[in-house]
Amino acid sequence: MMKKELTRRSFLMGSALAAAGMAAGALTGCTSTGVKGEGSTVPIKWVPSEPESWDYEAEMVVCGCGIGGGCAMIEAHDLGLKVMGIEKSNSMREFAACTWSGGSLCGAGTEHQAASGIPDDNPEDMKKDIQAAGDELGDPELIDAWCKLSGETIDWLMKRCGCQVLDGIRPSEVHITHSRNHNSKPEGSGYGWMVGIENTVKDLGIPVLMETAVTKVHRAANGRVIGVEAKDLNTGKTINVKATKGVLLAMGGYGSNMDVWKYYSPVMKDIMKVAKKVSTSYPYQISGDGYHMLDDLDAYQYPGQSLYGCANVVLDDLGNGDAGILPHRWSKYGAIWLNQEGNRWGNESTFRDYYVTRSWRYITKMVYYMLFDDDLLKSKNGQLYAQPIIDTCTKSGYTKSVYSANTIEEVAEYFDIPGDQAAKTVAEWNEIVTTGGKDPVSDRTEMGAPILKPPFHILEITVSVGTSKAGTMITPKAEVLDNDRKVIPGLYACGEMASQQCHGSARQHISGGCNSTAANFGRYAARAVAGVTDEAATASAKAAMEAGPTRTPEVVDFWDRAASGVAIRELAASGKYLY
Structure with missing residues (x-):
């Protein structure tokens, strides 16, 4: 294959x-x-590479139609370009990395911030926070460009594309000067962003070749990128698409390809030797396809950052997982994390301990167990985050990741955790919660409820690889640079394929940063391909926002994460995306 x-x-x-x-x-x-x-x-x-003939032609060809590619196509259309997309999956909204993310988009100075009581955020303050989060190893020029467009992009997504967002602005440990995380509906995913983007792409009549995988970028002897080669995954036919003005690579990160992770992010070799399980939180079709193309074009590539967390629940015997559990978001209501010995570790209510400091690296087999009672499971948060995973495992017959029992001892011993120690840990936890005592394990202050109501539930949480904040080097216009730091004419990149310059050391995950950089530099790429001034692009965006979305904004109160996960696993099992 x-x-x-x-x-x-x-x-x-x-x-x-x-x-x-x-x-x-x-x-x-x-x-x-x-x-x-x-x-x-x-x-x-x-x-050099140039086919004998072309099957399609457009001024701008967008490879990958997630949030970055989607925003690029809409912006390109609005600027008068003939644009065409190529998408490996069969749905923009269901299988985009944005959809399977936590759903945050950060931006400064938005109308939604002002309406939420945050009227004075600005690009300068956002830039300070972003640079600090990346240990000042990010590129100031790119970060500046990102922050300047970030607020307009969120307003544009809401007003031009009809994207639906949750009320208020979610705070973040990274965004110190102002809260600026905008979350799409429904809670816990980026589905709402992609619904608005996909609807707009369809309504504008922008052609997209679905279930088509880009396999090569054509670069003429004069050095200019002139198009791409792709494969129709249903027929096996090779397709060549000519780009008269530019090609945008927006195909996501290393994704599900563990060989790519090990090659570009060497620390993963060590992690995979020690951890009980390492799997991806990405849809299967995101598999690092674009990185060999960057190599073949002599594009500069950064080493992959060690971007991994411990937030994945394995769902079946194939090893497919779901990192949508987002344990920090609802542990604060009354869940605790046990190690293999039955003791608590870390602060369960913060993103920091399972993704930033990664203190789980020093517990047995890099695996932990999220324990909670039936009251929490039946709460709004339990039904949102835990119940779909439990239901999926039940339907698939996979029983190694989830278990329920009427006693703490029984549910713990199912995972080879000493039952008496687990029961002792829970008793100590309940004492802290009921007496209001200080947490002796961490700096946790949001305790939630005691763990009292049977049956008790445990989810086994293993290592997941997520966003790969590396990729190629770009200019503020999203132009790709080669190993001599010279622009490769006609080639652009955004999202995870051009991420390092904005995220720096990536020591801290910039909440809302991955989706935001993809969307903003997708729009910058379209502007560069169109050859318009910043003033003209701003005027075009303003006119589009004033005109409103192409249809009445779709109400997005629910996304069937479990059903989408089943569809992804079925595609994985079919081998359809192995090409």
């Missing part, structure tokens, strides 16, 4: 490149751009 070939190419930069480099000495001199020159013996860095 070609997936193995693609993975190998990502490691070796392609057999064609290797062969071309070996043969360089036999040529009449080749320049570093792949064009024959006088007296040069420098091995070529990329191989």
Whole structure:
């Protein structure tokens, strides 16, 4: 299957490149751009490619139609470009990384902030917070561009695309100067963003080749990117799409491809040796496809950041998981985390301990157990986060990740946790909650309720890889740079394929940052391809917002995460996306 070939190419930069480099000495001199020159013996860095014929043609071709690609297509259309999308999955809204995220988008100076009592946020303050979160290792120019457009983009998504958001602004440990996280409906996902984007793309008549995987970027002998090669996953047909002005790579991160994770993020080799289980929180079709293409084009690539957390519940024997449990969001109402020995560890109510400090790395097998009672399960948060996972495991017959019992001892011993120690830990917890005492384990202050009502429930939480904040180097216009820091003409990137410059060290996860950078630099790419000034682009966006969404905003109160997860696992089992 070609997936193995693609993975190998990502490691070796392609057999064609290797062969071309070996043969360089036999040529009449080749320049570093792949064009024959006088007296040069420098091995070529990329191989020119141009098909005999083209199946489609557009001014801008967008590869990957998640939040970054979707925003780019709409912006390009509004600026008068003939734009076309290529999407590997069969749904923009169901399988985008944005949909499966926590749903946050950060932005400064939005109308929603003002309506929520935060009238004075601004790009300068946001830039300070972003730079601090990345240990000042991010690129100030890119962060500045991101922050300046971030507020308009959220207003634009709400008014131009009809995206529905939750009331209020969610605070974050990273956004210190002002709260600026905007969360789409329903709670716990980015589905609401993608519903508005997909509706707008369809209503505008923007063509998208669905279930089509980009396999190669064509770069002419003069150095310009001129289009892409793709494969129809239903027919197996090879398709060539010409881009007369630009190609945008917005195909997501390393995703479900553990070989890509190990290659670009070496720390994962060690994690995978020690951890009981490592799986992805991504939809299956996001599998690091674009990174071998960047290598083959001689694009600069940053080493992958060690971006992983411990927030995944395995759902079936294939190892598919769901990181939508978001344990910090509802543990504060009365759940605790046990290690294999039956003791609590860390602060269950903060994102910090399972994703930033990653103190779980030092507990047995890097696995922990989320324990809660039936009152919490039947609460709004329990039904939102835990019940779908329990139902999915029940339907699939997979019993290794979830268990319920009428005593603490029984539910703990099912996972080989000493029952007496687990019961002692719960008793100590209940004493703290009922007496209002100080937590002796962590700095947790949001205790919630005691754990009293049987049956008691445990979810086994294992390591998950999430966003890969690395990718290529870009300019503030989203233009891709090569290894000599020169622009590759006609090539653009956004989202996880161009993430490091905004996230810096990635020591702290910038809440709402991944979706926000993708959306904003997708729009910047469209503006660059269109060749318009900032003033003209702003005027176009303002007119589009004044005109309103293409349809009455869709009410999004529910997303069937479990059903979408089943669909993803069925596609994984079918092998359809192995190409």
